[in-house]
Amino acid sequence: MPRPVQPQRSPTAALLLGLILTLAAVVAYSSYIIWQIKGLRQLQSDLAGRNRKDSLQLLRVQNDLNSLALAMRDMLDADEPYPLSAWATQFQRIRADLDDALRREEQVALVERSPEQREFLRSSLAQFWDAADRTFALAQNGKQDEARAEIRVSLQARQAALSTAVARLLVQNNEYEEQVAARTAGIYDRVQRQVYVFLAATLTVIVLTSLYLIHSNRRLFAQLAALSEQRSDLAQKLIATQESTLRYISRELHDEFGQVLTAVGSMLGRAEKHTPADSPLRADLREVREIAQNTLNTVRSLSQALHPVMLDEAGLEATLDWYLPTVERQTGIAVSYEKSGDAFPLSGATAVHVYRIVQEALNNVTRHSGSKQAWVRMRFLPHSLDVEIEDHGAGFAPSQVRQGIGLVAMRERAQLVNGSIEFLHPANRGTLVRLRVPKEAPELNG
């Protein structure tokens, strides 16, 4: 007895929720990463880049200050045949480069400079160039010794102080660079952590959704199997009911109406005999008797069609021997009938289902194939009975298979006899219906 199927809640909503959660996590994480990358870019290009440029300018300043120191050393060495004023051009070149470097440095400087620092740098430079101008003025006036003394006492000390100040700025830049590096490392750490969190969350959502999906699928498949079982059960009951009804109507037609019509015919025959030969009534009675006889034949044919009594009395083989010529006669289709193997008896129910399948197949040939010839082959094999109905007509498309109720009934009947049925396309187009019924077919309700 099939298990009753309980209506279940659809998993779509839960699945949608899982999808939305996953997408939301991805969007949230992407936004977070974009934000972090933006921060990194700003740190690297805006801050680290500018800081590097600033350091390069400070190095340029320091290089200029070193050049000044070397020039002052050469001036004091006095091993050139030139007066000290000869270095004035060299000083001017260095000064121009120094001014340019400091101007650019101020443009790109990021590190906060204290007002004291700025003032010290500005005043130290001003004092240095003031002292340099004084030195060259003394040299121009021929006061070489005084100029050299000015270099020793004032210029060299100021150059050293400036060099120290610039070195301090470079150290500050370096410290700032380290801070930027630490901030960058912090961002990388945060991003790394978030990656792990995101991965864990995403994996959790995916695992939960997958588990739920598996559970839902199993439940759906179970429901589907139960429904299929119910449907099959219903179909079998329907077929059984149909066969029972048809057998009942067939018997009623054969037994009740057949006996009544037979009696009517006998009575009319007797009445005809008692009627004078030249009486017009006699002709009328004969006509009525013939009508009754025709009606009796029709009722018998209908009874045979609804449920051949031969099936119950003479078996499937004999029924087909009677039925196939009837089909030929009624439809005009030539039916070639082959029979082979050692026949074995079939139960009544099995014979009915096999007969109905042959009947439905030939009906399909008549109605759909357009073919004027059909082949019916019945093979009694050691373990089964194979029945084939073949035509070389139009054949049918899979969509028609799905729509045809007759085909569904044929499958159900095959299933009822524990057999199998195939709908094939022979090489010469058309349709081949192949039914295989096991020899030991169980007795079923039919």
Added chain:
Amino acid sequence: MNRRSFLTGLSGIAAAATLRPRLLWAAQPQLPFRLTDVTASAGLRFRHYSGAFGGKFLPEALGSGCAFLDYDADGWQDILLVNGTDWPGHDSGRPTLQLYRNNRNGTFSDVTHAAGLDAPGIYGMGVAVGDYNNDGFPDILITCVGQNRLFRNTGKGTFVDATKSSGLANRQAFSTSALWFDYDRDGRLDLFVCNYVKWSPEHDVFCSLDGKHKSYCTPEAYRGQTCWLFHNRGDGTFEDVTATSGIFDSSSKSLGVALLDYDQDGWPDLIVANDTQPNKLYRNNRNGTFKEVAVDAGVAFSTDGKARAGMGVDTADFTNSGAQGIAITNFDNEMLGLYRPSGKGAYDDVAIAAGVGAPTKSMLGFGCVFADFDLDGSLDLAIANGHIDDTVRNIRGNVGYAQPPQLFLNQGKGMFRDATSEAGPDFSQPKVGRGLAYADFDRDGDVDLLRTTNNGPAYLFRNDQRSNGQGANQSIRLRLVGTQSNRDAIGAVVRLESGGITQSRLVKSGCSYLSQSELPLTFGMGKKDQADRIVVQWPNGRTEEFRNVKAGKSYECTEGKGIVLQSGR
């Protein structure tokens, strides 16, 4: 097969066998010229002497230079080769510089002694040739380690040492390249001298690669020394204007100098190649002073902002644009600097894009000259290479002590092609090259090459143009003689128009590395028969114009007197 056909077949096979190598050679792109080593046949027996005795003195690795000059004014280029000498306390002989007179038949004669140039005790480095007294005979400045020497040409095949009388005496330095030019356009040649570092045998510094054995020091070990500028007073004496002209720079370590008109104002400017220091570009302020503008012009540093080890330098209009570009040779791993004028007084280093960067990367370049070797109307570039460290192969496997020279052919549109191996097997031999100069010593219309090597011979390569069926390429050679301008016309610019292309040349002394090329100008004409127009802009600013000048000839152009065919060709 009869006897005749058999013999014909045999001769065909023999001809094919002998032809095969030629066909293989012909499969290479054949240059329209070939450089042949004629050193021995020309009679050059010079060998550079560095004085090396194991002390690893810095100057030993850097010499020496060479020059083409017409010392006897016969119209044929003679050769001067500078030499070192013994260091104090290590006397082993009396090597001197050598002067070779052109015998006008492809050979030279050593006339050093006869010319009075065999003065001993001169540790020569470079040479600059110029007629500083405008007497029609070129005078010689030999830059030295110690005291430079000025030799005045008497006009009678001899020279006298005019160092003291000219006021150049009593100056000890490590001088390198030098050039003559008329910076104040007064019609007299002034003198610019490069100084390298403050070095003397007494103040030599111990440098070592392994901590035990002495090796040659790099220039960082020594203090720089200013270049010198001497103004020609016109009375045979010179005035040191280094300080007043703005040239003074005690940080420079200069090895090369070249003349150019950087801003095209008709006043000569200077480019100085410095070793491990920024190069200098001195712009003539037209008032006897200069302004150093190398950083603004983009020639002070490499493209990555590094001061390279500049060695030799030459300038020329290698793009036929009318503006002069600059080539500066550098240390190995630094590649050549090829600066193309980009307008507005700035240059772009186009070495890589022009195809000369990568081939020069593993070379240590010294001498370099722009000259039109194939006479196609575009200036080519020749470089003398050679390392200073004879153990460099042990340290850097891909760099050798002896290195092949390089010849880059100008392909037009700013592109050069390395054609060293195609110029002939003689030319591409690896040597420890230093000086490099060119001249048409055989007067066949093309420029030949002279290369010196450190502690080795000098090599003379004769340029032979090939005929490709339509005849060989031709040239127009022009010797300028100044009358109001300096007699050598140094600083004059000549523009030659032909077939829609304008070539320009500057008459210049010095250039390359420690060397000087001939003063006459050579214009490659290809297959053209004549120049449509030649414009001469003399050093004093005056211009003269000549039209329809026939190719394949040598001319002499005297300021204010027109152009005449030079005798002998």
